[in-house]
Amino acid sequence: MGIFDKLFSKSSNEIRLGAPAAGAAVPLSTVSDPTFGTGILGKGVAIRPTGNRVVAPCDATVDLMFDTGHAVSLKADCGAEVLIHVGLETVSLGGRHFTVHAKNGDHVTAGQLLIEFDRQAIAAAGFDTIIPMVICNTPDFAAVTAQTAGSVQAGDTVLTLVKA
Amino acid sequence: MKEIRYVITDALGLHARPAGLLVKEASRFPCAVTVGVNGGAAVDAKRILGVMKLAAKQGMELTLTFDGPQEEEAADAMAAFLKANL
Numbered sequence: 509m510g511i512f513d514k515l516f517s518k519s520s521n522e523i524r525l526g527a528p529a530a531g532a533a534v535p536l537s538t539v540s541d542p543t544f545g546t547g548i549l550g551k552g553v554a555i556r557p558t559g560n561r562v563v564a565p566c567d568a569t570v571d572l573m574f575d576t577g578h579a580v581s582l583k584a585d586c587g588a589e590v591l592i593h594v595g596l597e598t599v600s601l602g603g604r605h606f607t608v609h610a611k612n613g614d615h616v617t618a619g620q621l622l623i624e625f626d627r628q629a630i631a632a633a634g635f636d637t638i639i640p641m642v643i644c645n646t647p648d649f650a651a652v653t654a655q656t657a658g659s660v661q662a663g664d665t666v667l668t669l670v671k672a
Numbered sequence: 673m674k675e676i677r678y679v680i681t682d683a684l685g686l687h688a689r690p691a692g693l694l695v696k697e698a699s700r701f702p703c704a705v706t707v708g709v710n711g712g713a714a715v716d717a718k719r720i721l722g723v724m725k726l727a728a729k730q731g732m733e734l735t736l737t738f739d740g741p742q743e744e745e746a747a748d749a750m751a752a753f754l755k756a757n758l
Contacts, residue, residue, distance in 0.1 A: 543688065549720055599684050
């Protein structure tokens with residue numbers, strides 16, 4: 509493939525990931541937990557949720573559903589390793605306010621329900637309910653770009669990955 | 673080849689944040705670093721998903737191995753990291 513083909517055929521190398529929840533899509537850097545905000549876990553995006561459902565951003569295999577239900581990692585069919593973390597510090601809830609709808613090894617399709625969470629109860633308990641979604645194998649991609657234009661429905665494109 | 677062991681004292685175990693920090697620390701060194709829990713299969717300590725999948729909890733023992741350039745420095749740094757964070 510020549511250089512011009514590479515320049516102009518990028519669409520075939522692009523992978524789009526949908527919002528894992530309805531809400532406002534915001535830059536990962538706005539997440540107050542530096543583990544996410546500084547990109548230690550990889551590049552990504554965050555959703556300030558307005559609902560109570562977390563869905564698969566793409567077709568994927570569930571790699572690890574945390575037994576506390578506050579986070580899930582996915583191995584996407586496209587090769588991305590995706591971590592979705594529901595709220596900050598929510599590991600300490602020990603599973604309260606979370607209901608899991610998928611288990612390790614399940615193959616899920618884009619939009620399929622993974623976790624339900626009681627957003628109001630989690631907020632009332634003093635937790636930030638923001639949902640960071642990060643690509644843990646960011647170095648495997650030429651680019652990971654967030655679309656943070658604001659209000660999104662679950663499934664609207666919020667991350668675009670370009671294959672290396 | 674160096675090996676260190678550490679029993680997790682943090683009540684929340686090896687959840688997303690410490691897993692991310694562990695990977696970041698291990699990635700500072702050129703040697704191969706693996707981590708396993710309670711004698712089980714070890715994973716690459718430089719890949720987040722694998723480390724999180726260990727689902728290591730309080731009271732479980734981590735075994736880390738270091739093989740290659742700077743393995744001594746890496747082992748010392750990870751021992752200090754584990755004590756400070758887990």
